[in-house]
Amino acid sequence: MTAAELNALTVHDALARLDNGDCTSVDLVDALAAEIQTRDGDLGAFVSVDVDTARAEAEAADRARAAGKGGRLCGIPIAVKDVLNVRGQPCTCASRILDGYVAPYDATAIARLRAEGAVFLGRTNMDEFAMGGSTENSALHVTRNPRNRAYVPGGSSGGSAAAVAGGLALCALGTDTGGSIRQPAAFCGCVGLKPSYGRVSRYGLTAFASSLDQIGPMTRTVRDAALLQEILSGVDPLDATSVAAPVPPYAAQLTTDLRGVTLGVPAEYGVEGLDAGVDKAVREAIARCRALGARVVEVSLPHTAYAIATYYIVATAEASANLARFDGVRYGKRCADAQDPLDLYKRTRAAGFGPEVKRRIILGTYVLSSGYHHAYYLKAQKVRTLIRRDFEQAFAVCDALLTPCTPTPAFRIGEKTQDPLQMYLGDIFTVTANLAGIAGLSVPCGATPEGLPIGLQILGPAMKEENVLRVGHANETARGEGWIG
Amino acid sequence: MNYRISIGLEVHVQLQTRSKMFCGCAVAFGAAPNTHVCPVCLGYPGAMPAMNREAVVLTVRTGLMIGSTISTYSKFDRKSYFYPDMPKNYQITQYDRPLCENGTVVADGGDGAKTVRIRRIHLEEDVAKNTHFAQASGVDFNRAGVPLMEIVTQPDMTSPEDAFHFLLALKQILQYADVSGCNLEEGNIRCDVNCSVRPEGQEELGTKTELKNLNTFKGVLHALKYESERQMEVLRTGGRVAQETRRWDADAGETYSMRSKEDAHDYRYFPEPDLMPVVLTEGEVDAWRAALPEMPGDRRTRLVRDHGIPEYDAGVLVADKALADYFEAAAKLAQNAKAVSNWMMTEMLRLLGETERDIRTVPITPAALASLVKLVDARTLNSNTAKEIFAELFATGGDPDAMVKQRGLAQVSDRGAIGALVDAAMAENPGPVADFRGGKVAAAKFLVGQVMKKSKGKADPQLVAKLLEEKLAGGGM
Ligand SMILES: [Zn+2]
Numbered sequence: 001m002t003a004a005e006l007n008a009l010t011v012h013d014a015l016a017r018l019d020n021g022d023c024t025s026v027d028l029v030d031a032l033a034a035e036i037q038t039r040d041g042d043l044g045a046f047v048s049v050d051v052d053t054a055r056a057e058a059e060a061a062d063r064a065r066a067a068g069k070g071g072r073l074c075g076i077p078i079a080v081k082d083v084l085n086v087r088g089q090p091c092t093c094a095s096r097i098l099d100g101y102v103a104p105y106d107a108t109a110i111a112r113l114r115a116e117g118a119v120f121l122g123r124t125n126m127d128e129f130a131m132g133g134s135t136e137n138s139a140l141h142v143t144r145n146p147r148n149r150a151y152v153p154g155g156s157s158g159g160s161a162a163a164v165a166g167g168l169a170l171c172a173l174g175t176d177t178g179g180s181i182r183q184p185a186a187f188c189g190c191v192g193l194k195p196s197y198g199r200v201s202r203y204g205l206t207a208f209a210s211s212l213d214q215i216g217p218m219t220r221t222v223r224d225a226a227l228l229q230e231i232l233s234g235v236d237p238l239d240a241t242s243v244a245a246p247v248p249p250y251a252a253q254l255t256t257d258l259r260g261v262t263l264g265v266p267a268e269y270g271v272e273g274l275d276a277g278v279d280k281a282v283r284e285a286i287a288r289c290r291a292l293g294a295r296v297v298e299v300s301l302p303h304t305a306y307a308i309a310t311y312y313i314v315a316t317a318e319a320s321a322n323l324a325r326f327d328g329v330r331y332g333k334r335c336a337d338a339q340d341p342l343d344l345y346k347r348t349r350a351a352g353f354g355p356e357v358k359r360r361i362i363l364g365t366y367v368l369s370s371g372y373h374h375a376y377y378l379k380a381q382k383v384r385t386l387i388r389r390d391f392e393q394a395f396a397v398c399d400a401l402l403t404p405c406t407p408t409p410a411f412r413i414g415e416k417t418q419d420p421l422q423m424y425l426g427d428i429f430t431v432t433a434n435l436a437g438i439a440g441l442s443v444p445c446g447a448t449p450e451g452l453p454i455g456l457q458i459l460g461p462a463m464k465e466e467n468v469l470r471v472g473h474a475n476e477t478a479r480g481e482g483w484i485g
Numbered sequence: 486m487n488y489r490i491s492i493g494l495e496v497h498v499q500l501q502t503r504s505k506m507f508c509g510c511a512v513a514f515g516a517a518p519n520t521h522v523c524p525v526c527l528g529y530p531g532a533m534p535a536m537n538r539e540a541v542v543l544t545v546r547t548g549l550m551i552g553s554t555i556s557t558y559s560k561f562d563r564k565s566y567f568y569p570d571m572p573k574n575y576q577i578t579q580y581d582r583p584l585c586e587n588g589t590v591v592a593d594g595g596d597g598a599k600t601v602r603i604r605r606i607h608l609e610e611d612v613a614k615n616t617h618f619a620q621a622s623g624v625d626f627n628r629a630g631v632p633l634m635e636i637v638t639q640p641d642m643t644s645p646e647d648a649f650h651f652l653l654a655l656k657q658i659l660q661y662a663d664v665s666g667c668n669l670e671e672g673n674i675r676c677d678v679n680c681s682v683r684p685e686g687q688e689e690l691g692t693k694t695e696l697k698n699l700n701t702f703k704g705v706l707h708a709l710k711y712e713s714e715r716q717m718e719v720l721r722t723g724g725r726v727a728q729e730t731r732r733w734d735a736d737a738g739e740t741y742s743m744r745s746k747e748d749a750h751d752y753r754y755f756p757e758p759d760l761m762p763v764v765l766t767e768g769e770v771d772a773w774r775a776a777l778p779e780m781p782g783d784r785r786t787r788l789v790r791d792h793g794i795p796e797y798d799a800g801v802l803v804a805d806k807a808l809a810d811y812f813e814a815a816a817k818l819a820q821n822a823k824a825v826s827n828w829m830m831t832e833m834l835r836l837l838g839e840t841e842r843d844i845r846t847v848p849i850t851p852a853a854l855a856s857l858v859k860l861v862d863a864r865t866l867n868s869n870t871a872k873e874i875f876a877e878l879f880a881t882g883g884d885p886d887a888m889v890k891q892r893g894l895a896q897v898s899d900r901g902a903i904g905a906l907v908d909a910a911m912a913e914n915p916g917p918v919a920d921f922r923g924g925k926v927a928a929a930k931f932l933v934g935q936v937m938k939k940s941k942g943k944a945d946p947q948l949v950a951k952l953l954e955e956k957l958a959g960g961g962m
Contacts, residue, residue, distance in 0.1 A: 084531070085529075085530065085531045091530060091531075093530070098530070101530070103530075103531075104524060104529070105524055105529075105532075107531055202531075202533065203531065203532070203533050204531040204532075205531050206530040206531045207530075207531065207533075207759075209758075210758035210759050211758040237535060238533060238535055239533050239535075239759075240533070240534070240535060240536060240759060240760050240761050241758070241759065241760075241761065317755060318755075318758055320565075320753075321563050321565050321573075321574075321575045321753075321755070324565060324567065324573060324574035324575055325528040325530070325572065325573045325574055326530075327567065327574060329569055329624065330527055330528065330529075330572065331529065331530075341567075341568065341569045341622075342567065345567050365753065368565075368753035368754075368755055369751055369753060370751045370753075373753075373755075377755060
């Protein structure tokens with residue numbers, strides 16, 4: 001097989017090829033490494049690639065496969081967002097403050113993939129500490145949208161989305177705190193699944209907002225996302241918030257029709273500023289679902305209007321504590337010539353964090369301060385409960401919800417960097433799933449006349465990943481375009 | 486004018502769990518720096534806490550011992566502040582939903598029992614230990630994450646002595662509950678102290694100061710004596726006590742200001758999102774209550790009742806759980822509790838005091854003490870020899886039976902043999918014999934001593950006295 005053919009494979013196709021002996025894991029690693037070497041200087045999807053280690057892992061996987069052994073991902077190269085700890089690799093979170101840090105352990109998600117034979121190819125760019133929606137907040141470099149180099153790939157998992165959609169990775173891991181898997185998937189034209197809160201262990205995920213963060217797969221097809229999710233799901237004693245719910249065989253349960261499925265369309269999601277192309281593509285998707293046998297009902301999520309304010313209070317409050325550990329004492333960057341501990345913290349953190357991270361730490365510190373705690377943090381928690389209740393009521397009458405993933409397609413690099421609030425408002429359709437802890441999937445559902453992808457968001461009840469995967473897969477199959485490498 | 490003192494304590498107690506509060510690292514004192522650490526207790530990126538259930542059980546057991554209400558729902562919170570002893574720069578603690586609320590500890594300081602109300606007991610993680618060198622500072626994270634139970638009292642103590650006696654009573658309960666090593670040298674118990682004074686007759690408490698991190702009970706006593714006097718002097722001279730945190734300098738014997746109220750931290754508490762709330766069922770709590778160890782007061786009553794030892798002795802033994810455990814073990818083997826108690830109250834306590842040793846580590850075992858008691862009861866050993874053997878056992882250990890055999894220490898109780906010695910002593914000392922017969926009774930004592938000397942201390946002194954009396958009265962020789 002040619003390098004171009006190898007790099008265009010889905011995970012399922014690659015597994016079939018490996019089984020048939022059409023290619024080896026080493027072939028896959030070599031082809032991707034060469035492509036990264038050639039094209040990533042421009043695309044900027046990766047922050048580091050460890051070809052030697054990946055090749056060694058691929059060789060081991062090939063040997064295991066030849067011996068009739070090996071797990072469900074034996075020999076499949078995967079790209080990992082730079083926020084997850086992989087033993088022996090740097091984990092910078094695209095921040096200067098983690099300069100020199102090498103992870104001493106595997107995140108649970110990584111350990112699970114490793115146990116199934118996955119090969120860790122490299123680490124992908126992101127907004128610093130996952131704070132942002134364009135990957136422009138990376139302290140390292142810009143990542144471009146593979147569909148159009150002038151546009152952002154979205155964020156914060158922009159590097160993972162660009163790598164998967166841009167032919168530099170067969171699949172990737174992202175993390176989603178307020179849309180950071182789904183929005184870049186929509187912007188770049190790939191599949192992104194944010195699992196329910198507690199579905200995937202967060203142990204080893206450098207925390208941004210602990211009550212919102214989730215790790216999830218970013219892939220070229222829904223079936224691939226289903227396979228990865230089967231492996232990632234499950235309770236972990238190292239993460240007290242992980243949930244001991246049974247893990248269904250997601251991939252095997254996929255169907256091409258939607259008979260017997262009830263889908264809800266939230267009345268509140270026709271927001272001002274919704275791009276006409278996005279609106280049209282999502283309406284077509286709704287019609288397609290109907291044609292596939294689904295019953296479509298209108299539902300109401302009345303507290304949606306408060307979601308962004310609530311999200312930015314909860315997320316920044318938690319972040320202000322989570323990021324306090326980066327102080328120059330134990331690992332990462334340490335500024336020289338400090339006079340005392342406080343001076344060390346100030347100098348290290350001033351030099352180590354970028355402006356968006358500082359903005360959010362300050363905001364989070366403020367909302368938790370005595371005198372403001374009740375007005376902001378506690379109130380936000382109450383609204384969060386109301387938002388969760390909205391979804392519970394909606395899911396009492398439907399199996400999944402259909403919404404746009406983002407109000408607009410990808411924007412130009414630099415277009416919103418001077419206006420953080422405008423950037424925050426782009427999260428309107430995605431943050432609610434994190435606040436409510438439910439499952440959310442983004443699948444491509446069209447493109448603008450300029451060729452920018454549009455994402456359909458499918459939301460499902462907590463621990464019902466099978467619902468959103470089924471709707472996503474039926475849509476993907478019915479559109480018939482399949483994965484375009 | 487007279488003043489009233491009000492004192493409240495926050496007592497931090499390290500729990501004796503096998504592993505730390507939120508990770509699998511061992512709880513170990515005295516290990517080389519940073520050898521019991523992992524990504525969790527070092528606050529590495531991505532590491533998450535996993536709750537040690539054992540620490541919850543020990544905290545609840547303490548609460549049950551002092552009559553607390555046990556919360557069936559409690560939770561952990563983050564307390565944020567930047568300091569190099571905090572790996573995450575926030576501490577996981579319990580803010581508004583502690584594991585235990587209310588309760589009482591009765592402290593008896595000799596001038597009557599005093600009841601101190603407990604406000605709450607919560608669970609948190611200990612911090613690292615900082616060491617300052619000439620050019621730099623070092624942080625040892627071995628202690629970071631050790632389970633720490635904080636016991637907060639109401640301001641019910643009205644003198645530094647009250648606080649001291651409260652701490653002794655609390656330590657006793659903690660030992661009986663078997664929840665902590667209670668080793669003050671190892672920092673198992675550390676106190677923060679609140680103190681205020683007010684003019685007699687005034688209801689409302691005065692402005693309080695806080696003294697941080699006192700790690701001996703005597704330190705608490707001395708610091709409070711100094712601080713309460715200082716505050717009274719401030720009021721006497723027309724000043725106002727400033728609300729502040731002060732540090733006790735044990736060497737200088739005084740407290741000095743660390744930071745004022747204005748500089749107080751804003752800890753920005755919020756619920757720890759990485760941990761689930763601690764939910765206990767009534768059934769669990771009932772089971773723990775049923776399995777509670779005996780309280781010190783109950784044990785004292787039982788010792789008097791079952792072993793027939795004096796009330797006072799029982800009080801002294803029970804005051805230190807290890808001492809009482811030792812007593813009961815020895816008494817059971819010796820079948821003579823009173824004799825064991827006598828040894829404990831006299832020789833044992835005296836030597837423990839002189840050598841500053843711990844009853845748990847002395848070489849003399851309860852079995853050895855029991856053997857010694859049996860040897861005396863069987864009149865194989867006389868009391869003087871027994872004391873010498875006790876001292877030796879205390880210092881180096883050993884088996885009294887074997888020692889008696891090896892050294893031929895067994896008491897001579899043979900009438901014939903002792904009679905011969907008595908005869909010899911009388912023959913060698915005609916003067917005292919005549920004195921006795923002339924009415925000087927004290928002369929008999931001298932003669933007994935001479936007989937004992939001849940027997941190298943092995944003669945049964947009672948038998949010696951009896952035979953001597955007979956022979957002197959008999960008028961022989
Ligand atoms: Zn540890």
